[in-house]
Amino acid sequence: MNRRHALRHIALISGGLALIPSCDFSKDDILAAYKNLKVTTSQKALLAAISDTIIPAGEIKGALDLEVPDFILVMVNDCFIKENQEKFTAGLIAFPDYVQKTAGKKFDALSTKEKEELILNGxxxxxxxxxxxxxxxxxAYFLNSxxxxxxxxYMASEYIQTEIIPYSLIPGEYNGAVLITDLQKPRING
Incomplete structure (x- = not known):
């Protein structure tokens, strides 16, 4: 190997080693999918925990199973004016401190009943x-939104509209002589 190549490699390695201490790997990355919102992955996880508390999974799928947190962020990003987006984001950022002051624990450490009461009071x-x-x-604005x-x-998801409450574009036929006990699943007519 030639001396010039060896010196070039040493210079590149030294420059790379000089840059490593300036790299900060502890920060949460801001999600790039939402242009108008500056939401981190940990904030999205908190939003997922809140939506899962509002509609938990049981016999049927819950909000987290239907990816409702993504729907929430898309709606806030696309449909809210800038002022409301800022209020939503400020509420999302302030919520963990509110939980810590109110309950004395992080949101994930609370029981389901405590989470429900905290959201309701919030x-x-x-x-x-x-x-x-x-x-x-x-x-309050963040939690209500x-x-x-x-x-x-949740109600507009494909799972709910096809499997739980089947959607019917055209209203069904009229039959005035049906007993209430003979009725089947309710149908949502558009």
């Missing part, structure tokens, strides 16, 4: 012009 928070009041208002979009995304 939707009733009222804000004012103080910084703490604005934070409470953002948390999340609850609304969780229900909307």
């Amino acid at each position: 939707t009733k928070l009222e804000g004012d012009d103080t910084p703490e009041g604005k934070e409470r208002g953002n948390i 999340t609850k609304r979009f969780t229900i909307q995304g």
